[in-house]
Amino acid sequence: xxTLTSPAFANGAAIPARHTCDDADRSPALRWSGAPEGxxxxxxxxxxxxxxxxARPQRDWVHWLAYDIPATTAALPEGxxxxxxxxxxxxxxxxxxxxxxxxxxxxxxxxxxxxELYALDTVLGxxxxxxRRADLERAMQGHVLARAELxxxxxxxxxxxxxxx
Numbered sequence: 001x002x003t004l005t006s007p008a009f010a011n012g013a014a015i016p017a018r019h020t021c022d023d024a025d026r027s028p029a030l031r032w033s034g035a036p037e038g039x040x041x042x043x044x045x046x047x048x049x050x051x052x053x054x055a056r057p058q059r060d061w062v063h064w065l066a067y068d069i070p071a072t073t074a075a076l077p078e079g080x081x082x083x084x085x086x087x088x089x090x091x092x093x094x095x096x097x098x099x100x101x102x103x104x105x106x107x108x109x110x111x112x113x114x115x116e117l118y119a120l121d122t123v124l125g126x127x128x129x130x131x132r133r134a135d136l137e138r139a140m141q142g143h144v145l146a147r148a149e150l151x152x153x154x155x156x157x158x159x160x161x162x163x164x165x
């Protein structure tokens with residue numbers, strides 16, 4: 001069974017400020033195990049389904065799209081999503097209109113951030129500079145061998161409700 005963890009936070013726990021807009025905004029370290037036989041690459045989708053307000057979500061905000069992560073890889077170090085991807089990995093466009101990691105920065109309330117790792121039976125190859133989540137998901141269709149999920153939460157430092165947790 002494919003599993004995904006992070007040394008930075010436990011599943012369901014708060015994401016440390018270091019990985020958000022309130023601090024360094026560095027992608028957290030991620031580790032996985034249990035890739036099924038036949039895995040040729042991995043893809044990662046990081047998103048927030050609670051945007052803009054968890055009480056009235058209106059969209060699913062994409063924070064990081066990485067793909068063609070080599071099958072021999074079982075971890076990404078902290079900061080792997082900041083800057084250019086290490087070959088042969090590729091980034092796709094986030095909802096911040098750029099590529100790479102853009103950490104939690106919710107405008108209001110405590111949001112959930114899902115890190116979804118997919119084991120694929122293929123290498124996708126470059127999807128183009130303007131590729132977005134829908135393009136990545138379309139390319140992955142029919143190639144997903146397994147999926148693992150890690151969820152963390154965050155409330156922005158400027159949110160007045162933060163003081164009343």
